Amino acid sequence: MLVNAARMLRKAHDEHYAVGHFNINNLEWTKAILLTAEELKSPVILGVSEGAAKYMGGFKVVAAMVKALDECLGITVPVALHLDHGTYNGVKACIEAGFTSVMFDGSSLPFEENLAKTQELVNLAHDKGLSIEAEVGAIGGTEDGVTADGEVADPEECRIIANLGVDFLAAGIGNIHGIYPEGWTGLHLDALENIQKATGGIPLVLHGGTGIPDDQIRAAIKGGMSKINVNTDCQLVFAQATIDYCAAGKADPSAANTAKGYDPRKLLKPGFQAIQAKVKEKMELFGSIGKAE
Ligand code: 13P
Numbered sequence: 627m628l629v630n631a632a633r634m635l636r637k638a639h640d641e642h643y644a645v646g647h648f649n650i651n652n653l654e655w656t657k658a659i660l661l662t663a664e665e666l667k668s669p670v671i672l673g674v675s676e677g678a679a680k681y682m683g684g685f686k687v688v689a690a691m692v693k694a695l696d697e698c699l700g701i702t703v704p705v706a707l708h709l710d711h712g713t714y715n716g717v718k719a720c721i722e723a724g725f726t727s728v729m730f731d732g733s734s735l736p737f738e739e740n741l742a743k744t745q746e747l748v749n750l751a752h753d754k755g756l757s758i759e760a761e762v763g764a765i766g767g768t769e770d771g772v773t774a775d776g777e778v779a780d781p782e783e784c785r786i787i788a789n790l791g792v793d794f795l796a797a798g799i800g801n802i803h804g805i806y807p808e809g810w811t812g813l814h815l816d817a818l819e820n821i822q823k824a825t826g827g828i829p830l831v832l833h834g835g836t837g838i839p840d841d842q843i844r845a846a847i848k849g850g851m852s853k854i855n856v857n858t859d860c861q862l863v864f865a866q867a868t869i870d871y872c873a874a875g876k877a878d879p880s881a882a883n884t885a886k887g888y889d890p891r892k893l894l895k896p897g898f899q900a901i902q903a904k905v906k907e908k909m910e911l912f913g914s915i916g917k918a919e
Contacts, residue, residue, distance in 0.1 A: 630757035631706035632793040634669040635829040639852040643913030647671040649857035658901040668914040673710040685723035703918035729759035763798035765833040776802040781824035788825040801834040822850035867896035
């Protein structure tokens with residue numbers, strides 16, 4: 627059931643669990659995530675970066691695919707289709723294309739400009755029934771080719787942006803996208819406490835969900851992180867499962883391979899199953915299993 631993400635995250639925040647945001651890259655990933663969420667009766671957020679949307683053919687293609695899969699697979703749990711790290715124009719395009727949720731990432735802009743653009747997009751998204759996430763303090767690491775260091779967001783800036791009416795807020799607490807470097811000092815949980823206090827209990831979003839130790843994830847959820855974004859972990863297990871399958875000779879195109887393991891439906895199956903297992907593991911950790919209404 628496609629919905630915006632405001633209610634599911636409010637509930638997660640109130641009941642101290644987090645909803646997983648899993649980035650999608652193709653039909654197989656989308657199907658794997660939707661079927662797992664349905665099986666586990668968990669709400670879920672499908673995250674789409676602008677780069678991934680372009681790869682799949684555009685925002686309209688993604689929206690049409692997700693809507694049709696949701697309907698044809700008979701998905702009953704709440705599912706939000708969410709633009710991840712959207713630009714100003716990207717947010718507007720996704721509102722038109724039929725997404726149910728958007729993130730405007732104005733964190734690289736001067737604060738006043740981030741503020742003005744966020745306000746405009748909050749009004750636009752809410753007029754059309756979408757939920758909206760904003761960002762304060764750049765989330766480090768590399769995503770879509772853009773590299774930045776992990777920052778700790780300023781609580782006062784978080785308060786000002788939260789007051790614009792955003793539904794949930796990405797606030798950096800030292801988290802970064804991708805693989806954490808050796809010597810990473812961990813999440814700044816003291817900063818999280820200050821940010822949550824300053825923002826009056828708005829659901830917060832933890833980006834860079836790959837590679838954070840489980841105990842820190844649990845502490846972050848306790849501190850108000852109600853949406854946790856995971857991308858690299860799914861990429862890694864998908865790639866490894868495909869590599870292992872090929873290394874076992876199953877995709878060998880010789881005439882002797884009567885099983886025809888190179889058939890894409892067979893070739894992509896181990897990756898599909900690996901994503902299902904990874905999503906299940908994360909939903910267990912985040913505490914969202916059985917939380918769908
Ligand atoms: P990871 O790639 O580190 O899991 O982060 C994903 C993310 O935050 C997407 O916005």
